[in-house]
Amino acid sequence: MSDLLERLRERGWRLTAQRRVVAEVLDGDHVHYTADEVHARATERLPEISRATVYNTLGELVSLGEVLEVSTDGRAKRYDPNAHHDHQHLVCSRCGTIRDVHLHGDPLSALPEPERFGFQVSEVTVTYRGLCPTCAATS
Amino acid sequence: MSDLLERLRERGWRLTAQRRVVAEVLDGDHVHYTADEVHARATERLPEISRATVYNTLGELVSLGEVLEVSTDGRAKRYDPNAHHDHQHLVCSRCGTIRDVHLHGDPLSALPEPERFGFQVSEVTVTYRGLCPTCAATS
DNA sequence: TCCTACATTGGACATTGTCTAAGTCAAGAA
């Protein structure tokens, strides 16, 4: 993650305690947190950090391409720090947990030209849904 | 759409003016409306219909499998009446318009067994994103 | 026609996200 901070500095980012903490939280686990979860965890290390700053910082990380924004259910967006590897998501339909997965082949090629309706298609996301082992065991 | 009302009656639905109007709105165009857009259009035909009823009815249609809920951007969910045909979505990243598209092959097969992490995978959604012809022309 | 369980209503409330004005501070300049 120190690479991340380094990359950001090179792009003219002013390096503040708040931004460092947000970056560290994202780097922590392999879970994808919501903005509020990021805020809660950031607060543990830097109690006075504000919600607005967390939202700002996440938005900046997304537009710099360092983090991906994932909205799987129309509830809170989740933030995926694994932006530099091409991957898709596997979501538990009960608890909302997200895992990164890797696919065979390129999903873009599954969309035939006549089905593109003149769109300039630039991106494709594939989301698998099901019960995670934990939720399946307690159902 | 009268088939839809018929199917719902068979399942014990009480047929009210409000539910009929919501169903008609969904059946109208081939666009996928947000709940508030459905409410706005329903209000034109039945001015006293309440927001809560629109939300309730949409929720019921979704759990009956008659309508699909699509959340493409973490903003308002959109409702897709085309639930009985297997299809995926093409979304304009500028204006949010959604088109239904049909794919070659089964996207489920692109997820190798070791990438399933013990999940009982039951569903897959594929979303293509890009600029629609209109937005591309004015960019 | 009458009953009653189901449906609707309006408004309060919850969650998630955005905006702004005022204060603060990182980092380059001197």
Place this chain on the structure above:
DNA sequence: TTCTTGACTTAGACAATGTCCAATGTAGGA
């Protein structure tokens, strides 16, 4: 090192979307 300045942060108001509840209304069976 200290100064300066514009980028950054803050608190809280506000906006958008969605949920819940108690009171009221009504579809459809008896």
